[in-house]
Amino acid sequence: MTPQVSQNRQVGTCLPPTDFALLADPLGFIAEDHLREREICALLDRIAACARAEGSAAPDAQDLDRALAFLQKELPLHLADEEEDLFPLMRRCCEAEDEIGRVIERLLSDHHHALADTPEVIEVLNLLWDRAPLEAEAQLISRYASHARRHLILENAVILPIARLRLRADDLDSLRLRMMQRRGLSSLAELDNA
Ligand SMILES: [Fe+2]
Numbered sequence: 001m002t003p004q005v006s007q008n009r010q011v012g013t014c015l016p017p018t019d020f021a022l023l024a025d026p027l028g029f030i031a032e033d034h035l036r037e038r039e040i041c042a043l044l045d046r047i048a049a050c051a052r053a054e055g056s057a058a059p060d061a062q063d064l065d066r067a068l069a070f071l072q073k074e075l076p077l078h079l080a081d082e083e084e085d086l087f088p089l090m091r092r093c094c095e096a097e098d099e100i101g102r103v104i105e106r107l108l109s110d111h112h113h114a115l116a117d118t119p120e121v122i123e124v125l126n127l128l129w130d131r132a133p134l135e136a137e138a139q140l141i142s143r144y145a146s147h148a149r150r151h152l153i154l155e156n157a158v159i160l161p162i163a164r165l166r167l168r169a170d171d172l173d174s175l176r177l178r179m180m181q182r183r184g185l186s187s188l189a190e191l192d193n194a
């Protein structure tokens with residue numbers, strides 16, 4: 001059975017990391033990662049807003065924990081899923097009329113900037129356990145979230161729908177296998193028995 005990807009998530013509810021069982025449908029797993037990333041963006045905005053809040057209290061420690069866990073553990077896996085597996089598969093399977101090469105170049109450039117900016121955002125978040133962000137720090141965090149949102153919109157609107165259309169069953173099998181290997185899983189049965 002193909003797992004259902006939840007459609008009605010409230011932004012900001014901040015769920016636990018994407019469930020590995022969703023890897024049965026690797027594109028569904030990527031879509032779920034995108035929902036999660038959107039929630040993390042809302043959370044980063046909330047952290048940044050502490051700079052302007054009355055009394056300038058430190059951000060919620062759980063918000064910081066979740067944002068840091070996402071940026072340090074989940075995001076690198078997600079970027080590798082796309083760069084090393086999904087995008088190359090799409091370059092191979094898409095028709096010229098899809099003009100996918102141009103879109104992928106733009107997305108890879110976004111990834112390059114995200115990888116360059118993430119360490120500084122992590123460094124700033126780690127300064128905020130007991131104080132509010134300074135205005136420059138808040139701007140850095142908000143800018144990072146807004147770039148990530150723009151990237152997500154393009155991937156959700158263009159990449160995932162075309163991938164659903166063009167990738168065949170064996171492409172999806174190889175995508176699933178590579179994503180599982182990246183997470184140290186040898187089979188989906190392993191999840192059922194966990
Ligand atoms: Fe993505």
Ligand SMILES: [Fe+2]
Pocket residue numbers: 079082107111151155
């Ligand atoms: Fe991406």
